[in-house]
Amino acid sequence: MRGRPASGDGRYDGAVAAVQQPGTEQGRPVVALIASMVLGAGYGLCVAYGLTEVAALAPAHRLARLTSSFWTPAYLGFLAPYVITLCTGLFAPPTILIGAAVLAVSTLVLITYRGTGQAHGN
Incomplete structure (x- = not known):
């Protein structure tokens, strides 16, 4: 290679x-x-x-x-690396990385929002 x-x-x-x-x-x-x-x-x-x-x-x-x-x-x-490998045949690598970043940031926002709501008694 x-x-x-x-x-x-x-x-x-x-x-x-x-x-x-x-x-x-x-x-x-x-x-x-x-x-x-x-x-x-x-x-x-x-x-x-x-x-x-x-x-x-x-x-x-x-x-x-x-x-x-x-x-x-x-x-x-734990399946995420396998899914990323499967996606490399369908999408360009920058698209895959952007999708993974969007999922990571969305998770961070959701967890932060839920944690803040519990801390304030909501």
Whole structure:
């Protein structure tokens, strides 16, 4: 793959490189290993925090149900890299990145709004 544009025509090379696993295309497995460790640690911390919050918020008789409700979207979230990979055949990489950014910002706004409403007693 060396010497060949990632997107076929060279227009989206930077965006394609950002979507692909860092380091694997360029033959730098150390970079890919470090990126995998950082992403894995991030996933682990998010799951641990989420489960801690569920345990703190749930009454004892509803803990199992709320824990399973937490794991459902968590497992769906683990599918995100696969979905992004599937989308690369349908959309240009910048479109995929913009869509992911819109979803991330929308989630941030929703969570912030709901958290602010609960803090004020709404």
